[in-house]
Amino acid sequence: MQARPNTSGADTAFHATLVLAGLGVVTVLAGVAWELLSLSGEALSKGGIGFITGMTWDPVAEEFGALPALYGTLVTSALALLIAVPLGIGSAVFMSEIASSRVATVVGVLVDLLAAIPSVIYGLWGLFVLAPLLREHVQPGVQKLFGELPLFAGPPLGVGYGTAGLLLAIMVIPVITAVSREVLRAVPDTQREAAYALGATPFEVIRGTVFPYARSGLVGAVVLGLGRALGETMAVTMVIGNRYDISASLFAPGYTLAAVIANEFTEAFSPHYLSALAGLGVVLLGTTLILNAAARLLVRGVRHGGAG
């Protein structure tokens, strides 16, 4: 189709508006990055690489290192994705491929409701329901079974990396499910019908035709979920134990970047302290950018390898 010649000028205005909107987003991101960098300049220049590799967070002695919080952010997010990706994509497949349309609608509405719950509610639920449940019933049992493993060492506190990861998984599942469902629905029915016509079973249809077609969209869904897990603050801080330390045990208390910032920003009493908190923001922003870039490369690789 050929575009009509521009007669009214409305197209020019429309074009300009869109350019402004696009630039606006970039400007906001650049502004945030600039503000964070200028605010954190003092801590980053004083600490250097030690700010990222440091283990201590002592506001009184003004000694600041980000590593335990960075570790906690990565561990809880990884754990959340480990649980949420199979469950989220699985439920999306169920809704788009297996369930009758009435069941799929009901499940879909429920999943969307799950996504609408504020994170502080998740946090309180995690603290008052999930954590005691894990402490009383799950963690002692796991320790009885795998008592030797350092992964499950330490007293069962109910809060820690594991609880935070589990809670994050519950929060991330609706994001992954909702996006995956739309992606799977966009797979043309002709693809499925062709595979069925060749005598494929439902499993073969899903694995052989639906997934390859939807793969890059599914990766996008996981990236969105990861974004939510990395930045989640309120719910995590309630169940992670807020201990500035690194531990291999999933039962041990830890900390995340976002949680430290949220906890300490309002009462930061010295410029250096405030600057160190902004430094954590820079580390978090950097982590998010790196992981997002990696995911984009992954999507690109998938698109080139698997479009067929």
Place this chain on the structure above:
Amino acid sequence: MKTTMNGFGITVVAIAMVMLAVPGMASAQNLTGAGATFQYPLQSKWSSEYGKAHPEVRVNYQSIGSGGGIRQITARTVQFGATDGPMSNEQLAEAKDPILHVPVTLGAVAVAVNLPEVTKTLDLTGVVLADIFLGKITRWNDPAISATNKGVVLPDRAIAVAHRSDGSGTTYIFVDYLAKVSPEWKNKVGVATSVNWPVGLGAKGNEGVAGTVKQTPGAIGYVELTYALQSGIPTARVQNPAGEFVAPSVDAVTKAAAGAAANLPEDLRVSITNAPGAGAYPISGFSWVLMYLQQQDCSIASALVKYLWWGVHEGQAFSTPLHYAPLPASVVSRCEAKLKSVTCNGSPVL
């Protein structure tokens, strides 16, 4: 540093102006304050009660935390700040013009414990408390704890320490007390609104600490007195310098302030933890309003000083129902002197 503060400040002012513009009372004098969350329930009660008697003044208090209060008053984006920990000399120097500390109420910190086996109230000395939070005393049947709890069978249970994860004036008062009774705490950990805790779990807010303590048998934590009284969580009695074990209560906190009043410094920046006097509860502290001694806008200055004058007099009546400890008379007279010293363009406001 300076520019970012102003940027943040401008945002706050813009938000405040939008909020204040909505009711549309053109003639009303707006006072904006910001700071300690601890004061928020009292300030909002004051604001509504004062507004009934003085409809021409509208007080808007934003509970953004003590650190935020200090930053906002330094940047002059609010007419008054509020804090649970006094400003340091460096902070005062950064503000350039002299800032007054006016005590408006008292805060205290209760020690909450969860020992299912023990029904009697525990008696703890300051040193024992510090050693528990230093991680030196790790079990409830430690001889140091039984020494002050004769007749109580203490269980052989691990102590689980819970502390605030968010920066808080409650933490400041608590660790300030620990630093006074334990030189080791002072050297190893120090005093601030957040510290590098040697042991324990961090929980967000009073409700987080109370929740952790309630759920974990063998736990010990600290919560704001108001919160402890409202939630009815079991608390320990703490030894004061007179050797008495005192339960946390509004009366015992006012007694601590009265005990410390004799030695109040000129600028009223004082810690009253471990205060002398019979019946004084040792883990308590002032909560202050911060304002500039030399005001520039005389109508604002007059409204602000009158509001605070009302607060330290009539306003104190609202303390006890909200579980705040009222200021003792000896401190109120010091506040009066401070408020009378405020000037606007060189002439006294009151």
